[in-house]
Amino acid sequence: MFELNERTNLKKLNSKNSDTKKLNSNINNGQRSVLSITSPTKLNIIASLNGGDTDKSHAIDWKKLNKSRVNKQSISLPRSKSLNLTSQKNLISKLYTQNKNNGSPTNSNQSSPKKSLFERPKLNINGGVSAPQLLKRNSSFFKDELKMSTPGLSLSRSPSFSNNNTSGTGSNSINKYIDDVEDLLPVRTDRFIPLYQSNSQIKIDPESLHEELPPPTASPTEHLRAQTKIVFKENVAQACGLKMKQRILEYLPPPPVASFDRQSYSMKKRTAYNFSQQQQQDGSIPREFIKLRKIDTSPDRILDAPGFRDDFYLNLMSWSSKNLLALALDTCLYIWNASTSEVNLLVDYKTIKISSVIWSDDEIHVAVGKDDGNTEIWDTESMKLVRTMKSNLGVRIASLSWLDALIATGSRSGEIQINDVRIKDHLVATWDDHEAEVCGLSYKSDGLQLASGANDNTVRIWDTRTSQAMWVKRTHKAAVKALSWCPYMNNVLATGGGQLDKHIHFWNTMVGSKLGSINTGSQVSSLNWGQSYNTNGTINREIVATGGAPDNAVIVYNYDTKFKVGEIVKAHDTRISCAQLSPDGTRLATIGGDENLKFYKVFEPRRRMGRASKSSLPIDNINLLRPSIPGPNGNLMNESGLENELDRNNDSSARSSSQSYFIR
Amino acid sequence: MVSAIALKGSTRTITEFFEYCINSILYQRGVYPEEDFTTVRKYDLTLMKTHDDELKSYIRKVLAQVHKWMLGGKCNKLVICIMDKDEGEIVERWAFDIERLELNTTEPSEQADDATPSKEEIQKQIRALIRQITASVTFLPELTHMGRYTFNVLAYTDAYATVPIEWADSEVKEIKGGETMQFKSFSTENHKVGAEVSYKY
Numbered sequence: 001m002f003e004l005n006e007r008t009n010l011k012k013l014n015s016k017n018s019d020t021k022k023l024n025s026n027i028n029n030g031q032r033s034v035l036s037i038t039s040p041t042k043l044n045i046i047a048s049l050n051g052g053d054t055d056k057s058h059a060i061d062w063k064k065l066n067k068s069r070v071n072k073q074s075i076s077l078p079r080s081k082s083l084n085l086t087s088q089k090n091l092i093s094k095l096y097t098q099n100k101n102n103g104s105p106t107n108s109n110q111s112s113p114k115k116s117l118f119e120r121p122k123l124n125i126n127g128g129v130s131a132p133q134l135l136k137r138n139s140s141f142f143k144d145e146l147k148m149s150t151p152g153l154s155l156s157r158s159p160s161f162s163n164n165n166t167s168g169t170g171s172n173s174i175n176k177y178i179d180d181v182e183d184l185l186p187v188r189t190d191r192f193i194p195l196y197q198s199n200s201q202i203k204i205d206p207e208s209l210h211e212e213l214p215p216p217t218a219s220p221t222e223h224l225r226a227q228t229k230i231v232f233k234e235n236v237a238q239a240c241g242l243k244m245k246q247r248i249l250e251y252l253p254p255p256p257v258a259s260f261d262r263q264s265y266s267m268k269k270r271t272a273y274n275f276s277q278q279q280q281q282d283g284s285i286p287r288e289f290i291k292l293r294k295i296d297t298s299p300d301r302i303l304d305a306p307g308f309r310d311d312f313y314l315n316l317m318s319w320s321s322k323n324l325l326a327l328a329l330d331t332c333l334y335i336w337n338a339s340t341s342e343v344n345l346l347v348d349y350k351t352i353k354i355s356s357v358i359w360s361d362d363e364i365h366v367a368v369g370k371d372d373g374n375t376e377i378w379d380t381e382s383m384k385l386v387r388t389m390k391s392n393l394g395v396r397i398a399s400l401s402w403l404d405a406l407i408a409t410g411s412r413s414g415e416i417q418i419n420d421v422r423i424k425d426h427l428v429a430t431w432d433d434h435e436a437e438v439c440g441l442s443y444k445s446d447g448l449q450l451a452s453g454a455n456d457n458t459v460r461i462w463d464t465r466t467s468q469a470m471w472v473k474r475t476h477k478a479a480v481k482a483l484s485w486c487p488y489m490n491n492v493l494a495t496g497g498g499q500l501d502k503h504i505h506f507w508n509t510m511v512g513s514k515l516g517s518i519n520t521g522s523q524v525s526s527l528n529w530g531q532s533y534n535t536n537g538t539i540n541r542e543i544v545a546t547g548g549a550p551d552n553a554v555i556v557y558n559y560d561t562k563f564k565v566g567e568i569v570k571a572h573d574t575r576i577s578c579a580q581l582s583p584d585g586t587r588l589a590t591i592g593g594d595e596n597l598k599f600y601k602v603f604e605p606r607r608r609m610g611r612a613s614k615s616s617l618p619i620d621n622i623n624l625l626r627p628s629i630p631g632p633n634g635n636l637m638n639e640s641g642l643e644n645e646l647d648r649n650n651d652s653s654a655r656s657s658s659q660s661y662f663i664r
Numbered sequence: 665m666v667s668a669i670a671l672k673g674s675t676r677t678i679t680e681f682f683e684y685c686i687n688s689i690l691y692q693r694g695v696y697p698e699e700d701f702t703t704v705r706k707y708d709l710t711l712m713k714t715h716d717d718e719l720k721s722y723i724r725k726v727l728a729q730v731h732k733w734m735l736g737g738k739c740n741k742l743v744i745c746i747m748d749k750d751e752g753e754i755v756e757r758w759a760f761d762i763e764r765l766e767l768n769t770t771e772p773s774e775q776a777d778d779a780t781p782s783k784e785e786i787q788k789q790i791r792a793l794i795r796q797i798t799a800s801v802t803f804l805p806e807l808t809h810m811g812r813y814t815f816n817v818l819a820y821t822d823a824y825a826t827v828p829i830e831w832a833d834s835e836v837k838e839i840k841g842g843e844t845m846q847f848k849s850f851s852t853e854n855h856k857v858g859a860e861v862s863y864k865y
Contacts, residue, residue, distance in 0.1 A: 246740075249827060250834030251726050251817040256718035258696045258811055473699075513699045514716070 293532055293542075293556060293566035299598040300587065303336070305329055309353065310577055310593030312481060312498065312525060313398045313439040313455065317591055318366070319580040320359040324380065325589060326366050327597065328354035333368055335380055338582070346378055347385075355396040360407075367407055369397030375409050377421060389419050389426045399441040401450065403464075408450055410438025416452055416462075429467050433460060440483040440495075449509055451493050453480030459495045461509045471512040477501040482545070484527040486559075494543055496524025504545060506559070518562050520555060522547030526579035528588065530556070530603030532565075537607075540565075544602050546590055548575030554590060556602055568600055671735065674852040678762065679731045681790055681850075681857065686723055686744060687713045688794060689758055692801050693746055695813050707791045726817045729828060733821055734855075737764050741820030745837050746807070749814050754839050755807065761858040765851065789850030793859060796847045803845070804863055839864055 307330035309316060316328040325336040326346075331353050333346040349370065356369035360377075365386065368376045373391040378384065391397060395412035402408075406428075409417045414434035419426040440453030449470070450462040459473040459480050478498030486492035491510040497503050504524055506515040524545050532540045541559040552575055556566035574593035581588055582599075585606050591597045684706055691701045691712040696719060701712040714720055733739035739762060746756040807813055818834055821827070842862045849858035 247821050247823055247825070247827075248834050248836060249819045249821055249831040250837075251729075251819070252830050252832050253722070253725075255722050255815055256716065258700075258814070471699075507699075511699075513702060516717075 295556065295566040295568060296601050297568045299571075299600050301599045303597040305591055305595050305597045307332070308577075308591055308593075308595045310574065311355075312523070312575075312577060313437055313479065315356045315358070315399050315439070315481075315578060316354065317578040317580050317589065318358045319582060319589060320363045320366075321583040322363045323583055324359075324363075325580070326357045326359060327591070328357045328368070330354070333357060333366075333378075335366075344383070346380065346383060347376075353396075355398050356400045358400040358402060360402045361404060367400050367402065369400050369409060371396040373397060373411065375400065375407065375419065377407075387421060387426075389421070391415075391417055391427075398437055398439050399452075401441040401443045403443040403447045403450075408441050408443065408452075410434075410441045410452060410454070412437040414438060414454060414456070416441065416450075431462065431467060431469075433469055433472075434458065436479075439479055439481040442483040442485060444485050444491075444493075444509070445487070446490075451483045451485070451495070451509070453483050453495060455479040457497070457501070459483070459493075459505075459507075461493065461507070461512075471507070471509065473505070473507065473514075475505055475514065476503065478523070482524045482527040484529055484543070486529050486541075488529075488531075488539075488541065494527045494529070496520070496527050496545060499523040499548065504543070504557070516562055518545075518557055520545055520547055522549060522551060522553065523575065525576055526590075528579065528581040529559075530581065530585055531606060532604045533607065539607075542603065544579075544581075544588055546571075546576040546579040546588075552576060552592065554579075554588060554600055554602065566602070568602075571598065571600065572596060670853040674854040675731060675734045677786060677790075677852050678734065678855055678857055679727050682727055682730065682742060682760065683723060684711050684713070685758075685760070685794065685797065685859075686727075687711065688797060689744060689746075690714065690719075690815065692798060693756065693804075693807055693813070695746060695815055697811070707787055707794060709791055709794060711794070725830075729831065730819055733819065733825055734762060736825070738822040738825035739819055740764075740822070741818075743818040743820070743837070745816040745818065746813050747816055749812055754837050755813065755864050756804065757837065757839055757842070757862045759860050759862070761849075761856075761860075763856040763858070765854055765856055786850060786852050789848070793848045793850055793857075797859065797861075800845065800847070800861060804861070805865070838862070841865070 305327065309328075309330060318326045319338075320326070323338045325338055327334050327336060331350055332348045333354055335344045335346050336342070337344075346366070347368070353371045354368055355371050356367075358367050359365075360367060364379060364381055366378050366380055368378060370376065373393045373395055375389045375391065375397055377386045377389070379386050389407075389409075391409060391411055393411045393413055393415060397409045397411055399410035400407060405420060405422050407419045407421060409419060411417070414432060414436055416431040416434065416438055417427055418429040418431075420428050434452065434454040434456055436455035438452055438454045440451070442451050443449075443464075444451070448464055450464055452460050452462065453476075454460075457474065457476050457478055457480065459471075459476065460469040461471040461473070462468065463470045473495070476495065476497035478501035480495050480497055480501075482494075482496030482504075484494045486494065491508050492515065493507045493509050495505050495507065497505075502520050502522060502524070504518040504520060504527065506517070507513070508515055524547060526546045528544050530542050530544055532542055534540060542556050542565065543559055544554060544556045546554050551567075551569045552572045554568040554571045554576070555564055557563065558565045571590060572592035572594050573596075576590045576592040579588055579590040581603075586601055586603050588600050588602045589597060590600065687701070688711055690696050691698070691714075696714060696716065700714050700716040700719065702715050703710050704713045705711075706713075714723075730739055730742055741762060742760045744758040745754050746758075747754045816837070818837060819831070839862050841864075843865045844860055844862040847859040847861070849856055851857070
């Protein structure tokens with residue numbers, strides 16, 4: 001007995017180390033391997049356990065064992081390492097007692113089955129909830145089980161067990177019944193044929209080969225039999241095309257979904273200068289811990305905006321550098337002076353609704369896009385209409401963007417029209433690549449590129465020199481309204497998608513690569529770049545997004561880490577449709593469907609950095625901007641003809657910039 | 665003792681190679697959009713590497729496990745299947761055989777002399793292999809409908825390897841009636857890595 005204990009201990013140790021799996025497959029193998037569980041030897045061993053000892057304790061153990069088996073089945077993990085160690089230990093110890101008592105348990109059981117062999121407790125193999133498909137053998141034992149189990153849905157001890165021995169040919173009626181039952185089962189053949197349909201279940205459990213080696217004390221016949229069995233199994237496996245020594249494993253989690261974009265205009269040859277990478281390599285900037293920004297969650301000021309059109313696709317607010325806020329409410333356009341709080345009604349169209357508003361770069365003129373497809377330019381000093389530009393499309397103009405004297409208009413039908421306000425035939429180009437309403441338009445500050453976002457879920461970045469889309473980004477899954485060029489990094493564009501998309505993507509518009517993404521959790525109706533400063537004076541590049549359901553929040557993200565650093569939840573009662581940053585870059589004016597215009601302070605004032613003025617761009621760039629109309633003498637003549645105009649233009653821009661808002 | 669260290673280094677080299685290889689394949693075959701990749705210098709080559717965080721971490725997770733298996737000598741093949749998303753049909757199957765070289769500890773001198781390739785030598789071999797893989801795009805059939813394909817990683821392991829829950833047994837996923845192109849191989853101190861691609865003809 002003492003010796004026995006030692007051996008069990010040894011076995012326990014082993015089981016803790018490497019053999020855990022083996023044990024697992026030995027006992028809790030309800031669904032792992034067909035071959036291993038259905039081996040009659042083992043069933044006999046299991047059965048004989050009860051037969052050998054009729055102690056009460058063992059009966060309890062059996063319950064435990066059953067429990068563990070049932071648990072295992074109900075969890076139905078593909079491969080679980082959880083072991084019911086207690087029951088196993090019991091089993092092992094029992095195995096060894098068997099060995100002690102009988103010398104060779106399997107042999108004795110097979111040759112002379114005791115009566116107790118059939119007094120097995122309930123095995124919920126096929127009567128249980130989830131029956132593994134292991135009843136595909138010709139064993140009469142199983143046929144009988146099948147018969148017994150199906151009517152009552154559970155195995156029960158019955159005298160009919162004693163009827164059958166190895167042959168298993170019962171009466172005709174029973175056979176007929178079995179045939180009927182087998183009709184219901186997927187496999188009707190009398191051989192074990194592995195099913196190829198599910199990949200996780202077919203495999204040879206290599207452990208099952210080794211487990212059947214009898215103990216060294218067993219008789220030579222016993223060994224021979226075991227070896228034969230192994231060879232047989234190998235042959236079967238080979239015949240089924242399974243390799244014994246190898247497993248082919250598949251990584252189950254699916255790879256991330258490719259966001260597919262194709263560009264129509266290739267500029268791949270350009271080398272990329274990765275700003276953020278460069279900085280990291282230098283390591284010149286001492287890193288600070290990321291701190292949550294303190295943002296005042298209550299608005300500075302709330303204004304009532306009755307009649308505001310809560311339409312995601314429209315851009316109804318614009319804030320000029322002179323601190324004038326233009327706001328379109330239904331058919332009226334109001335100019336609100338943020339310094340003096342004066343309100344002026346610029347125009348009331350009575351019948352035609354306004355769909356977009358934007359200040360020009362000279363801060364005097366404001367462009368108004370209307371539902372009838374016309375774009376009007378108003379002088380805010382004289383309060384007079386300067387010019388009406390017809391789009392001849394008859395659909396509303398939802399987005400506008402100025403570049404000096406050019407104004408790009410995005411229409412509901414998907415066209416982007418470039419209008420030159422100086423010339424009579426104002427329409428200089430029409431780009432109709434978009435398939436749905438263009439709801440976001442933004443010129444880059446140097447004028448070389450125009451970003452457009454539309455309801456066809458694409459972002460297009462246009463080369464203004466070639467009038468072609470350099471890049472088409474199809475990553476967004478919803479309309480793209482929010483577009484924002486980074487003021488302090490060249491060629492960085494942030495785009496935000498609508499209700500279904502919820503993402504902000506950052507792009508390098510020169511090489512066309514995506515620089516990063518943020519999932520905001522709500523639609524992105526606007527994006528504005530800003531900044532805060534660390535105690536050591538380094539800048540945190542940040543971007544503020546406004547959203548809709550569920551939080552109607554104003555959220556500030558750090559661009560470099562993509563972390564959310566500040567948030568104003570429930571900034572509005574309904575979704576925020578438009579937001580504009582104040583000229584000094586600190587306050588965000590937001591307007592939503594609740595017809596409130598609110599002002600939140602989200603950023604720190606800029607340091608050492610004036611607002612990049614588009615009108616200060618170098619002359620050669622302007623030349624390039626002109627849509628080239630090759631005359632008979634080439635472009636030269638055109639350009640020389642332009643010189644005068646440009647001079648005038650520069651004068652006016654210098655004048656305007658001297659008047660414009662400067663940051664303290 | 666020496667071999668243990670060498671094994672680690674060798675395995676690392678191979679894992680790193682796999683990383684660049686998978687990235688290159690995904691880029692070359694257009695499984696992921698071009699813009700998700702940036703150029704990096706590696707093995708004296710300009711290679712494309714993804715900067716999409718999700719994909720990066722996915723590849724990393726796969727390779728971390730493969731690395732573990734390789735350290736234990738349990739993994740002998742890595743397969744990247746490019747398959748049709750809609751039909752589940754395998755269109756390309758890139759297989760990398762990993763052969764563990766048996767070390768003859770009895771002849772250490774000979775080992776040092778010719779059997780163990782130098783770092784430069786390994787780099788050269790890897791470079792040649794990656795060049796070949798890159799060049800294979802010319803003869804591989806064009807994968808029409810960009811964005812329609814996804815990929816799948818298979819690892820052939822020893823029967824006794826411990827398997828994390830993310831991995832499950834799989835079929836071979838071979839391409840029936842496909843053509844196979846054998847690439848060059850490279851060998852490190854302890855491993856020999858071969859590569860081949862089979863594709864639908």
